[in-house]
Amino acid sequence: MIKDPYKTLGVSKDATDEEIKKAYRALAKKYHPDLNPNKKEAELKFKDVSLAYKLIENKEAREKYAKGMYEEPFADTTARGGPFYSEFQDGGGRYTYNFEGNPEDLFKSFFSGFKGGGTGGMDVPGQDHLYKMEIDLKDAVTGIEQEIVLSNGKRLKVKIPAGISSNEKLRFKNQGEPGIGKGKTGDAYVEILIRPSDVFKISGNNLEIELPLTLDEAVNGAKIKVPTIEGSVNVTIPPGVNAGTRLRIKGKGMPLGKGQGRGDQIVIVHIVLPEKIDNKFRDFIKSWSGTHSYNPREI
Amino acid sequence: MLYKTTYEITEIIELYHVQEVFIYDCIEKEWVTPVDTQKRSFDMEDITRILLIRDLKEEFGVNDEAVPIILHLIDQLHWSQAQIKHYIEILEK
Numbered sequence: 001m002i003k004d005p006y007k008t009l010g011v012s013k014d015a016t017d018e019e020i021k022k023a024y025r026a027l028a029k030k031y032h033p034d035l036n037p038n039k040k041e042a043e044l045k046f047k048d049v050s051l052a053y054k055l056i057e058n059k060e061a062r063e064k065y066a067k068g069m070y071e072e073p074f075a076d077t078t079a080r081g082g083p084f085y086s087e088f089q090d091g092g093g094r095y096t097y098n099f100e101g102n103p104e105d106l107f108k109s110f111f112s113g114f115k116g117g118g119t120g121g122m123d124v125p126g127q128d129h130l131y132k133m134e135i136d137l138k139d140a141v142t143g144i145e146q147e148i149v150l151s152n153g154k155r156l157k158v159k160i161p162a163g164i165s166s167n168e169k170l171r172f173k174n175q176g177e178p179g180i181g182k183g184k185t186g187d188a189y190v191e192i193l194i195r196p197s198d199v200f201k202i203s204g205n206n207l208e209i210e211l212p213l214t215l216d217e218a219v220n221g222a223k224i225k226v227p228t229i230e231g232s233v234n235v236t237i238p239p240g241v242n243a244g245t246r247l248r249i250k251g252k253g254m255p256l257g258k259g260q261g262r263g264d265q266i267v268i269v270h271i272v273l274p275e276k277i278d279n280k281f282r283d284f285i286k287s288w289s290g291t292h293s294y295n296p297r298e299i
Numbered sequence: 300m301l302y303k304t305t306y307e308i309t310e311i312i313e314l315y316h317v318q319e320v321f322i323y324d325c326i327e328k329e330w331v332t333p334v335d336t337q338k339r340s341f342d343m344e345d346i347t348r349i350l351l352i353r354d355l356k357e358e359f360g361v362n363d364e365a366v367p368i369i370l371h372l373i374d375q376l377h378w379s380q381a382q383i384k385h386y387i388e389i390l391e392k
Binding site for chain 1: 302304305332334342344346347351354358360370373376377378380381382385389
């Protein structure tokens with residue numbers, strides 16, 4: 001149920017476009033979630049206010065509203081809902097890491113009454129910083145070195161080891177926020193995120209790939225070029241291979257770590273019928289099935 | 300809601316109805332620095348910052364001179380909150 005936009009904005013029904021806009025701007029400034037971080041009530045009020053403005057912002061909109069000519073859920077498509085900047089600032093973000101504030105000054109401002117000086121003799125470690133880095137699956141398998149720019153402008157070489165898992169964090173000591181007093185500098189953590197591959201799926205230490213085959217290839221066998229993370233290899237498809245069969249290419253999976261080699265690549269067979277099935281094929285299958293019945297649904 | 304780690308400019312234009320020229324203007328004025336400057340891809344922090352700047356300019360009538368000042372104040376607020384949260388966690392240990 002949409003609230004009365006005139007009441008929401010605090011304007012009369014004969015208010016002009018200018019008056020409505022002025023009322024909206026005043027309320028939007030007051031309740032914008034980024035100017036009121038962590039206040040759910042402000043976010044809800046902001047949504048009401050921006051929706052109300054959309055409903056009566058000009059003469060045409062007011063006429064439509066008066067005639068009830070708007071469709072639910074009007075609110076969901078029109079009000080300035082999220083996302084908001086403050087949602088991504090919990091614990092600090094890149095732009096706040098860049099902010100050149102002095103943690104010691106902030107700390108002192110809260111603890112200035114302590115004996116022993118501004119920090120009360122307290123040694124507080126600096127905040128850790130978290131960065132995120134996206135890499136391709138290939139780079140996760142083979143390892144790669146990339147550079148990131150820290151919040152202090154320093155360039156950091158990030159050596160990503162072969163076989164890294166998604167969401168794994170690499171730690172760089174003393175690259176975070178300075179500490180207070182004798183507190184040590186925080187660390188920088190780089191969280192590695194592996195972009196999903198269109199072709200390969202990670203399954204434990206193995207990589208999986210789906211391989212479509214023709215009827216002829218499945219029945220009579222074939223030599224097929226199959227992609228691996230480092231390039232294609234020839235794979236022998238044995239005759240009579242069934243759908244769902246899992247063939248194994250040894251040593252083409254994820255690294256096992258500590259020089260223990262690699263997992264395997266699993267090739268999962270699909271059998272694909274021709275796009276167009278003619279009557280000849282249809283009749284042959286019917287005839288052949290008549291003397292070679294089998295039921296794949298029987299366990 | 301689940302978000303991707305990074306987005307291209309074309310995706311931002313489609314998802315959030317932001318004009319391309321506006322995005323490039325924010326980059327040129329150094330109000331926004333894409334998380335990947337080489338590939339020109341943006342994370343959600345960049346995108347929401349762009350949306351905030353749009354709100355400031357188009358909804359609140361803030362001029363270009365005032366935008367970086369307001370962003371600076373907002374970043375200072377978040378920085379202070381993050382530091383205080385960190386100190387409270389340390390002191391509670």
